Amino acid sequence: xxxxxxxxKEQRRQAILDAAMEVFIGKGYQLAxxxxxxxxxxxxxxALYRYFPTKGExxxxxxxxxxxxxxxxxxxxxxxxxxxxxxxxxxxNLFTSALGVRHPSTGRLLLVTxxxxxxxxxxxxxxxxxxxxxREYLSTIIADGIAAGMFRPDADADTLAxxxxxxxxxxxxxxxxxxxxxxxxxxxxxxxALLRSYxxxxxxxxxx
Amino acid sequence: xxxxxxxxKEQRRQAILDAAMEVFIGKGYQLAxxxxxxxxxxxxxxALYRYFPTKGExxxxxxxxxxxxxxxxxxxxxxxxxxxxxxxxxxxNLFTSALGVRHPSTGRLLLVTxxxxxxxxxxxxxxxxxxxxxREYLSTIIADGIAAGMFRPDADADTLAxxxxxxxxxxxxxxxxxxxxxxxxxxxxxxxALLRSYxxxxxxxxxx
Amino acid sequence: xxxxxxxxKEQRRQAILDAAMEVFIGKGYQLAxxxxxxxxxxxxxxALYRYFPTKGExxxxxxxxxxxxxxxxxxxxxxxxxxxxxxxxxxxNLFTSALGVRHPSTGRLLLVTxxxxxxxxxxxxxxxxxxxxxREYLSTIIADGIAAGMFRPDADADTLAxxxxxxxxxxxxxxxxxxxxxxxxxxxxxxxALLRSYxxxxxxxxxx
Amino acid sequence: xxxxxxxxKEQRRQAILDAAMEVFIGKGYQLAxxxxxxxxxxxxxxALYRYFPTKGExxxxxxxxxxxxxxxxxxxxxxxxxxxxxxxxxxxNLFTSALGVRHPSTGRLLLVTxxxxxxxxxxxxxxxxxxxxxREYLSTIIADGIAAGMFRPDADADTLAxxxxxxxxxxxxxxxxxxxxxxxxxxxxxxxALLRSYxxxxxxxxxx
DNA sequence: GATGAATGAGACTTCATTCAT
DNA sequence: AATGAATGAAGTCTCATTCAT
Numbered sequence: 001x002x003x004x005x006x007x008x009k010e011q012r013r014q015a016i017l018d019a020a021m022e023v024f025i026g027k028g029y030q031l032a033x034x035x036x037x038x039x040x041x042x043x044x045x046x047a048l049y050r051y052f053p054t055k056g057e058x059x060x061x062x063x064x065x066x067x068x069x070x071x072x073x074x075x076x077x078x079x080x081x082x083x084x085x086x087x088x089x090x091x092x093n094l095f096t097s098a099l100g101v102r103h104p105s106t107g108r109l110l111l112v113t114x115x116x117x118x119x120x121x122x123x124x125x126x127x128x129x130x131x132x133x134x135r136e137y138l139s140t141i142i143a144d145g146i147a148a149g150m151f152r153p154d155a156d157a158d159t160l161a162x163x164x165x166x167x168x169x170x171x172x173x174x175x176x177x178x179x180x181x182x183x184x185x186x187x188x189x190x191x192x193a194l195l196r197s198y199x200x201x202x203x204x205x206x207x208x
Numbered sequence: 209x210x211x212x213x214x215x216x217k218e219q220r221r222q223a224i225l226d227a228a229m230e231v232f233i234g235k236g237y238q239l240a241x242x243x244x245x246x247x248x249x250x251x252x253x254x255a256l257y258r259y260f261p262t263k264g265e266x267x268x269x270x271x272x273x274x275x276x277x278x279x280x281x282x283x284x285x286x287x288x289x290x291x292x293x294x295x296x297x298x299x300x301n302l303f304t305s306a307l308g309v310r311h312p313s314t315g316r317l318l319l320v321t322x323x324x325x326x327x328x329x330x331x332x333x334x335x336x337x338x339x340x341x342x343r344e345y346l347s348t349i350i351a352d353g354i355a356a357g358m359f360r361p362d363a364d365a366d367t368l369a370x371x372x373x374x375x376x377x378x379x380x381x382x383x384x385x386x387x388x389x390x391x392x393x394x395x396x397x398x399x400x401a402l403l404r405s406y407x408x409x410x411x412x413x414x415x416x
Numbered sequence: 417x418x419x420x421x422x423x424x425k426e427q428r429r430q431a432i433l434d435a436a437m438e439v440f441i442g443k444g445y446q447l448a449x450x451x452x453x454x455x456x457x458x459x460x461x462x463a464l465y466r467y468f469p470t471k472g473e474x475x476x477x478x479x480x481x482x483x484x485x486x487x488x489x490x491x492x493x494x495x496x497x498x499x500x501x502x503x504x505x506x507x508x509n510l511f512t513s514a515l516g517v518r519h520p521s522t523g524r525l526l527l528v529t530x531x532x533x534x535x536x537x538x539x540x541x542x543x544x545x546x547x548x549x550x551r552e553y554l555s556t557i558i559a560d561g562i563a564a565g566m567f568r569p570d571a572d573a574d575t576l577a578x579x580x581x582x583x584x585x586x587x588x589x590x591x592x593x594x595x596x597x598x599x600x601x602x603x604x605x606x607x608x609a610l611l612r613s614y615x616x617x618x619x620x621x622x623x624x
Numbered sequence: 625x626x627x628x629x630x631x632x633k634e635q636r637r638q639a640i641l642d643a644a645m646e647v648f649i650g651k652g653y654q655l656a657x658x659x660x661x662x663x664x665x666x667x668x669x670x671a672l673y674r675y676f677p678t679k680g681e682x683x684x685x686x687x688x689x690x691x692x693x694x695x696x697x698x699x700x701x702x703x704x705x706x707x708x709x710x711x712x713x714x715x716x717n718l719f720t721s722a723l724g725v726r727h728p729s730t731g732r733l734l735l736v737t738x739x740x741x742x743x744x745x746x747x748x749x750x751x752x753x754x755x756x757x758x759r760e761y762l763s764t765i766i767a768d769g770i771a772a773g774m775f776r777p778d779a780d781a782d783t784l785a786x787x788x789x790x791x792x793x794x795x796x797x798x799x800x801x802x803x804x805x806x807x808x809x810x811x812x813x814x815x816x817a818l819l820r821s822y823x824x825x826x827x828x829x830x831x832x
Numbered sequence: 833g834a835t836g837a838a839t840g841a842g843a844c845t846t847c848a849t850t851c852a853t
Numbered sequence: 854a855a856t857g858a859a860t861g862a863a864g865t866c867t868c869a870t871t872c873a874t
Contacts, residue, residue, distance in 0.1 A: 025326075026326075026327065027327055028238065028323055028324070028326060028327060030236065030238030030239060031238060031327070033867085033868060033869080034868075034869060034870080035868075035869095038836095043834090044834060044835045044836060045835085045836070045869090045870085046833095046834060046835050046836065046871085046872085047833080047834055047835075049869095049870075049871085050833075050834080054869080054870085055869065055870090108326070111322055111323055111326065112323065112326075114319055114322075114323070114381050114382075114385055115236055115319055115320065115322075115323035116236070117385040117386075118233075118234075118236060118316070118319065118320075118384065118385055119234065119235050119236060119239070124385060124386065127385060127387075128385075128386075128387055128388060131382065131387055132388070132389075156394070156398065158389075159391075159394050159395065159397075159398045160398055162389075162390060162395060162398075163375060163379075163395055163398050163399060163402070165378075165382075166375050166378035166379040166382060166395065167371060167374050167375040167378055168378070169378045169381070169382070170373070170374035170375055170376070170377045170378020170379070170380075170381070171371075171374040171378070172378075173322050173377070173378070173381060174322075174339065174373075174374060174377070176326065177322055177325040177326055177332060177335060177336075178325075178332065178336075179335075179336055179339055180336060180340070181340075181366075181370075182370065183367075186364070186367050187367065187370060187371055187374065189367075190364065190367045190368060190370075190371050191371060193406060194371070194402045194403070194405075194406045195402070197402075197405045197406040197409060198401060198402045198405040198406065201405060201409060217858095220858095241842085241843065241844080242843080242844060242845080243842095243843090243844095251859080251860095252859060252860045252861060253844090253845080253860085253861075254845090254846080254847080254858090254859065254860055254861065255858070255859050255860070257844095257845070257846080258857095258858065258859080261845095262844085262845085263843095263844070263845095425837095428837095441742075442742075442743065443743050444654065444739055444740070444742060444743060446652065446654030446655060447654060447743070449863085449864065449865080450864080450865060450866080451863095451864085451865095459838080459839095460838060460839045460840060461839090461840075461865085461866080462837090462838065462839055462840065462866090462867080462868080463837070463838050463839070465865095465866065465867080466836095466837065466838080469866095470865085470866085471864095471865070471866090524742065527738055527739055527742065528739065528742075530735055530738075530739070530797050530798075530801055531652055531735055531736065531738070531739035532652075533801040533802075534649075534652060534732070534735065534736075534800065534801055535650065535651055535652060535655070540801060540802065543801060543803075544801075544802075544803055544804060547798065547803055548804070548805075572810070572814065574805075575807075575810050575811065575813075575814045576814055578805075578806065578811060578814075579791060579795075579811055579814050579815060579818070581794070581798075582791050582794035582795040582798060582811065583787060583790050583791040583794055584794070585794045585797070585798070586789070586790035586791055586792070586793045586794020586795070586796075586797070587787075587790040587794070588794075589738050589793070589794070589797060590738075590755065590789075590790060590793070592742065593738055593741040593742055593748060593751060593752075594741075594748065594752075595751075595752055595755055596752060596756070597756075597782075597786075598786060599783075602780070602783050602786075603783065603786060603787055603790065605783075606780065606783045606784055606786075606787050607787060609822060610787070610818045610819070610821075610822045611818070613818075613821045613822040613825055614817060614818045614821040614822065617821060617825060657846085657847060657848080658847075658848060658849080659847075659848095662857095667855090668855060668856045668857060669848090669849085669856085669857070670850085670851085670854090670855060670856050670857065671854080671855055671856075673848095673849075673850085674854075674855080678848080678849085679848065679849090
């Protein structure tokens with residue numbers, strides 16, 4: 001019989017990850033110390049090392065369990081929308097609402113991760129996995145729209161998905177650095193306008 | 209009376225900045241050591257401190273003198289293009305060709321800078337200055353196109369400029385982390401297609 | 417809940433202070449290195465920094481806890497003597513016996529402290545505190561003697577106390593620099609002879 | 625024919641010593657840098673090294689040429705006084721007026737020197753030389769007074785001279801650290817009163 | 833299982849001294 | 854002769870990780 005229940009252990013683990021996320025976001029991965037993290041979750045450094053073997057592993061786990069789950073979250077929250085266009089709109093909305101309102105820390109973690117990814121191949125792998133999954137999800141939606149005759153037939157679904165991601169995460173990293181006059185909502189509307197005029201030129205005409 | 213000519217001093221200064229840029233790009237600012245930099249430019253650490261008072265000042269100088277000059281470079285290289293649309297195309301081309309081909313290191317420095325900007329207000333200020341200048345430049349081009357009756361009259365020049373920047377730098381940061389299947393040229397074409405269909409819907413129709 | 421008892425921590429703290437005192441005395445504050453101190457108490461530098469945040473703080477603590485307690489020690493060891501004159505004699509004896517025999521290191525620390533006091537206001541404050549307390553104690557003894565009709569009525573207790581301190585500490589600093597032919601005991605006798613002839617001229621006459 | 629006259633060289637040398645004295649007094653010997661000194665005398669560090677081979681040698685020269693000349697200065701300024709007692713009074717006056725008014729920096733240098741003397745045998749030698757010469761000078765005056773039947777015959781001239789020096793330099797070091805309520809003039813009067821009552825008890829009686 | 837004191841390699845920075853110009 | 858740029862050893866302090874309690 002385990003002295004400490006599995007749930008309790010998992011709670012601890014999540015508390016450590018929460019603390020690490022907070023600290024990483026605030027000071028960046030390199031400046032964050034194990035003591036910072038242990039202080040943020042009221043756990044001794046020794047206890048912390050019973051859950052994660054190194055500081056790097058905490059980072060990696062965050063990339064996998066927090067950033068890496070973004071695609072799944074996306075799919076879950078946008079699949080119920082009706083037409084491909086509506087699902088696409090949902091995705092664009094999610095980019096801004098999720099990052100800006102519901103989980104602003106995820107955006108900050110993304111930036112920390114991007115930097116570490118440059119010289120840490122494991123972090124890089126995690127980051128690329130997220131990117132690939134999101135791209136595929138968006139790509140599928142667009143492909144569905146094309147197949148349904150809703151979107152222009154010559155659209156390159158994959159590239160458009162990639163561009164969408166670059167814009168979203170580009171906006172995110174600028175937003176988390178506190179760039180002045182960067183309004184996520186206005187940006188979202190513009191993105192949608194661009195997409196509509198490109199994917200559905202005739203429908204866009206009606207708006208004129 | 210300096211025993212060493214001013215040019216020589218400036219060359220040394222630039223050599224240090226070059227070395228620092230290389231090292232910062234490779235390991236990030238925090239992991240880069242003064243010894244790394246001094247080794248990269250064949251100068252002793254002591255000599256290095258005759259040119260820059262702290263490691264942080266080197267970073268700041270890079271932000272100002274390398275990243276911060278991007279707007280001026282943009283203006284110089286794209287102002288000769290003819291119509292607003294052609295100038296816009298020049299800009300989008302420059303984003304990819306400059307970052308991807310001519311000065312790939314600037315893109316990497318951008319990422320390092322973004323991360324440091326989160327907790328270093330001076331770096332942040334430098335980064336925001338660059339962003340603002342680039343946005344204004346792009347915004348002016350777009351406004352010119354609207355005024356000339358070339359672009360749709362209801363376009364929000366500022367927001368579109370912002371979005372363009374987010375996309376460009378978003379693409380850049382993903383590109384510098386080695387994201388697989390991220391082709392800057394294809395991305396560029398897609399960006400231009402989106403812009404054309406939005407800004408010049410009728411012209412775009414002709415392409416159908 | 418401390419794993420290490422408070423006494424143990426205090427012992428460590430004192431061991432560090434002992435080591436620092438030894439090193440400061442030997443090389444002076446500036447030349448003493450943290451590594452010297454850590455080596456002298458068989459503790460790693462890191463451990464040392466758990467007890468004192470900076471090298472300067474170690475010095476300051478020494479000034480407060482070692483030098484600063486001299487007045488209290490003086491009071492404790494001389495208050496039991498009978499008449500004011502006997503107490504004064506006790507004090508003069510203590511200056512030489514304590515510094516020269518029992519705690520020679522305190523005298524050396526005094527010199528180190530004096531030098532640092534010139535450009536360190538906190539050290540200065542500590543030093544002046546000790547001086548003031550000793551002066552007041554001596555002054556009170558002399559005033560008592562005057563009030564008791566034992567000492568000449570026109571004596572300036574405060575100035576005499578100050579002079580006594582200057583002589584004692586002047587002797588100390590010369591003694592700790594190994595000045596040849598400086599005998600603390602002979603010096604003490606002379607000091608007492610001067611004091612007696614000044615404070616109690618009639619009694620002194622009897623000695624003729 | 626030397627390019628630079630000997631006088632000019634000597635002027636330079638003295639300028640360096642002046643600058644070094646100023647800097648040593650302000651920050652202490654260890655914290656003073658060669659650059660500090662070179663800046664204080666408008667000479668390049670290179671030039672400075674043509675006059676003194678090391679930083680230590682500058683210190684040593686100061687001890688010899690500035691501190692070490694104190695005895696000669698004393699002799700010169702006090703020998704014209706008449707009786708031994710008057711010469712003694714002159715000496716005590718000189719201690720305070722010279723240190724406090726005319727050459728306050730010498731007092732500060734004394735303190736710096738005392739500290740360095742602890743671990744630098746050459747500095748120590750210089751300091752002890754000064755001490756010995758001053759003691760001998762004072763001792764001779766006192767011996768003269770005894771021989772002249774002016775001072776009590778059983779006085780120990782050497783010990784009294786030593787005590788006088790300890791008091792004077794003790795007062796000096798406390799004075800240079802800015803000890804509050806330390807008035808050199810009052811101290812001087814008290815010293816003289818002590819000396820008179822001890823050396824000339826009958827004359828002192830008259831003052832009652 | 834938990835604690836947090838201890839370790840020690842390594843970071844940034846300073847500065848006495850040298851030497852090419 | 855003079856300059857001051859360059860050197861690099863050495864100092865203070867930090868922090869990921871370990872392990873006795």
